[in-house]
Amino acid sequence: MPRPRLVLRALLAVLSILIWSPVTMVAGAQGSDAALRTEVQRLLDALPAQTSLYAEHVPSGRTIAIRADQPMSTMSVIKVPIMLQAYRDAQAGTLSLDERHTIREEELRGGTGLLKRFGVGLAPTMRDLIDQMIITSDNTATDLVLARVQRARVNTLMQEIGLPNTRMLHSIGDFFRLLQAAYDPSRATWDDVQVYRARTPAGVSADLLAAIRFRFTADTSMWLGRTTAREMSVLLRGLLDAKFANREHSDAMLRHLRGQFYTTRLPATLRYAAGVTVAHKTGDFPPISGSDVGIIEYEGGPIVISVFTNGNTGDFAVLENTIGQIAAKLVNAWK
Known part of the structure; x- marks a missing residue:
């Protein structure tokens, strides 16, 4: 018959394992994440730019936040909220994703996208326009979708779902008009066709042009949109969890993001890894x-992540590769 003292010691040993093992595991994870955060911040701080990041490992709830509540210029990342408004309208029955729009010359926009390369008169569906807005960051498609769902409604939606810092400040057309006015104030009254056909003013050197563009992007009133890294990650997590639209429409939005044509930044390294998919939206003004x-x-994920850089004065390729390095480090650490 076992001695009472030995039985008591055995019970205490079992209790010790049950009580302290989870604590040790959590403490270990916290210590690991502290080192990971330090490394991620080191990479961000090495860039000659304003940077912010928020990342969440969904299965464990572990997060890294670096200046995550600092308002940042979105550039084309603001197209994700536009997409959400369009799909909510589709869900409500006030917008058909199959409706077609015939593109007119005055609706063409410069910058990214493919629709400007087709002849005027192309009639894509609303679904096609949303897809191009996301996968090629098409600016013509963006303003066409925006005209349908209305900028004020996109901003109201962001407020309603708890993202007070996320706002679209200008349409694509107005943004490019403001940029042209920064080059030459007389261009402030140009119509959309003139803005689309615009060329750099004669006699403006490359250095002066770069300085004008840098000052322009530093002016927060000229931003296309603003957000924070934390808020944009909350929005993405809401798509993943079907929190802001039903499962059908949330899955459709995720498919758009998975179709992204640009493979630098977040997928720069991960696109070569087996079993890894990056559903993402870029935003840039190189x-x-x-x-x-x-x-x-990926198998141990997913990770929701938002990385923003503004005011970069260094090599843009280094910036893009740094974001890719950070994404790969997170995947390797959070399994």
Whole structure:
């Protein structure tokens, strides 16, 4: 018959394992994440730019936040809220994703996208426009979708879902008009066709042009949109969890993000890894701004991540590769 003292010692040993093992595991994870955060911040701080990041490992709830509540210029990342408003309208029955719009010359926009390369008169569906807005960051498609869902409604939606810092400040057309006015104030009254056809003013040197563009992007009133890294990650997590739209429409939005054509930044390294998919949206004004937000899907994930850079004065390729390095480090650490 076992001695009472030995039985008591055995019970205490079992209790010790049950009580202290989870604490040790959590403490170990916290210590590991502290080192990971230090390394991520080191990479961000090495960039000659304003930077912010928020990342969440969805299965464990572990997070890294670096200046995550600092308002940042979105550039094309603001197209994700536009997409959400369009799909909510589709869910409500006030917008058909199959409705077609015939593109007119005055609706063409410069910058990113493919629709400007087709002849005027193309009639894509609303679904096609949303897809191009996301996967090629098409600016023509963006303003067409925005005209349908209305900028004020996008901003109201962001407020309603608890993202008070996320706002679209200008349409694409107005943003480019403001940029042209920064080059030459007389261009402030140009119509959309004139803005689309605009060329750099004669006699403006490359250095002066770069300085004008840098001052322009530093003026917060000229931003296309603003957000924070934390808020954009909350929005992405809401798509993942079907919190802001039903499962059908949330899955459709995730498919758009998975179709992203641009493979630098978040997927720069991960695109070569087996079993990894990056559903993401870029936003840039090279070489001054290059951001990326997305959902990294892999066996131990997913990770929701938002990385913003503004005011970059260094090599843009280094900026893009740094974001890719950070994404790869997170995947390797959070399994």
